[in-house]
Amino acid sequence: MLRITLPLQKQVTPVPTISRVAIIGGGFTGATIARLLALHGQYWPHEIVIFEPRADLGGGLAYDTNDPSLRLNVAAHRMRAVPGDPQAFLRWLSNSGRLGRDPGAMANGAIYARRADFAAFMAGQIQPFIDDGIVRHVRERAERICRRHGRWQIEGDGGAALQADVVVIATGHPPPTPPGELASHLSVDHRFMPDPSRPEALSAIRRDDKVLVVGAGLTALDALGALRARGHRAEITLVSRTGYLPQPQAAGDFAPHGDFLIGVPNTALSLLERVRFALREVTEAGLPWQSVFEALRHQGQAIWRALPLLEQRRVLRHLRRRFEAHRYRMPPQIAELVERDRIAGRLKTCAGRIVAVRPGRAEIAIDIATKPHGTVERHAAQWVIVATGPDHGNVIGSQSCLAELESLGLLTKDPRGLGIACDHDSRALARDGYPVEDLFVAGPLARGAFGELTGVPEIAAQAERIAQQILAMSVATTRTITIRSM
Template identity: 30%
Template sequence: MHTITIIGGGASGTLLAIQLIRLSQKQPLTIHLVESRPQPGRGVAYSAASLTHRLNVPAGKMSAFPQEPEHFHRWLLSQGHALEADAFVPRRWYGDYLAALLEESLAGNAAAVTLQLHQDEAVDVSHAAGGLVVQLASGQQLPSDQVVLAFGNFLPPYLRGGSQEYRSHPGYQHNPWDPQLVDKVPAEARVLIIGMGLTAVDTILSLHEAGHRGPIQAISTHGWAPAVHELGHSYPSFSAELAGKTSVRELLRIVRRHLVLAQQNGSNWRAVVDALRPDTQALWQALPAAEQRRFLRHLRRLWDVARHRLPAECAAVLSELEAAGQLQRLTGRIQAIQATPAGLQVSYRQHGQQHQREADIIINCTGSESRLARLEQPLLRNLLARRLIRPDALGLGLQAQPDGWLGPGLYTLGTALKGILWESTAIPEIRSQAQHLAARLLAGE
């Protein structure tokens, strides 16, 4: 019996399990899916109860299957959601979709495939005769032929340097994805959000939906919010011009020229960025390490703003809150967080000058910690100690082959491959990785 253990039952792990079941071709197979949440398929991204948290990709592009691009949209219609393919739907519905697909796939191959769900935490992986053994926090051991690390988002990084006493202050909220987060924020509280990316936007929308009346400030290094989607524009591929380029300067020069052409031809910059999407992984891998670091230093935040865009419905709420004076965006780099008799004080630098802001609640929305050595998860600590994994050179994830191979019998996909592929955190890339990895695992490679 072929046994595969998937550690992580969010979108990446669930998509892989679905592909394994569908591709097994009646081959006897046992899949262990280890996930601390009660239901697979949701993870951090698709667990939010709020319907204001929307996908930032149209439904028509969110299929679980590369060869069936309309699959998710058809599923929505079958569930009574009469929406167009270009609609930005609640993220929770995508979690429903993945959970339903897993059940449906298993029902279609139940005679050959055994899927065992473990609501537990994996704490170690070790080599054993003929394979690997996954140790769970409960004490159970899972002998496996192959193991896949399907990590999703980790908690955000703490502020580096200075006093760390703020961590234990009741007003400091380190987990922006906590389902009870808004219940911990009094309606009149002065809220300061660290970060202004998609997680910060979701947090602001949740507070607004809950009837928050106090002021909300969001501080980030550049003060930029994600750009807003504008559908209906297209731009042809310019892959041939990009091929073989190994410097950020060369690539930027080409992209800038096409930005001008797009504007002249009635399109816009968003379509140019989207036209880059099929080439991004190859372009990233072709860049020398020094050029990758140059991109991260100078262009990463601009790329994030342009690439990871907001639905217009979400942007409209932010605009209303800013116009009403309830939401204020700040630009600066945080130096320290300190407890005061009145709550919490944030010290930050802007254009060489020091500033302070007072808040009752601080919410860390800076995104997932990517430097694995800083994380406190037992599994990561043990794998690093055993040298079964190591961080990639950029500190964005794991050092791995582009196909996810980490070492004999050990694989990964999704977020952990960001340093290797750059574009590796969205469903269109993860679904392809899941399909290719499933085929490789079933072939016993």
């Protein structure tokens, strides 16, 4: 007998369609987003997965180091790493006893903690969620990301493969690209260090070896600090296009000065005039010039947004180097070292362009056409270190998974050369110019859209917005599904 049962319509509990979020990169940015999603509780028993080859989450390239000479560039009370609890890191430093074990942390009336301590703090923030199984750490580098059956397919370099509904790209800082002359003459020379991000590499340098560092920003000063902490005492020369060194942090605490949002400047020139005006005001009032750069930092995203693309490019072309030297300042411990080394004649700076490189048996000779007249100076050193900073213009080319997304038309370069193009909701912009709803760009890679997005407080704020958007997507797309029972 044939029995036919008519289908019954039955409503079941809403099922969020966002059941898995994959975060590529587990530095400060990726770990913060994962933690904020996990805190919400919605992802149990679903998954938040972080692809990150490093053993611990939260440190990333910026803080994952055991080198005690490497300190935060920003005072601990200004790190504001945890949304909703800005003093969490400062509190943890004293409660964990780490501050007591670091007598060199206090300088200029503030605490400049070791980067390794910040990494330990961040790892502690995320660890409970890993222990609970809410966040899963896949210790692999994501190599492939593509679309499959309407979801994302992510594959790691160690064989992991999984599907996700949302992908967040938080791969952070790409490696530097060495100047062409250096790359062509020294690429296979063991005395050439194209990326000093692991200071252990510096241990091959002997105390009396002369060193030439290409770059004069914070990365170059990291190399200086790490070498001197190892007892290195020979001459170090920093070569850069402008010769500007990062400026020092101001002593004590101060409030930001300047309101750039009233009649917000819409050209590079008017922005420069407003900054100069504010600088004159603080000089007359006896306040530190750093207070103007703090105001620029706080208002940076709104200022950037008000500038048309052409003017943003002008800012980058004409003002970037000077701005960065004042905005990304060195901690007092490094400022003291720079001063001491300069007086002792062990630290030199040179502004110019490398025009010739001749590797010899004992030394590498480097000719530099110096500014302003182009006079060629010859420098000789036993080691050459590239510290030109991350090459954000080449971020897509530096990662196979990003290059694949670009080839699929789902990702594009930022038109200002600052990383990956995204909209103001941090969604990646596809080749056709439309945002990809379920692909987010987080951290410094999204700087083109936001302008100010390098320091911890700004990244933490962006991470919070991205987490809220992902959570809202789950709610917005929640469907009451109908199942048919037979």
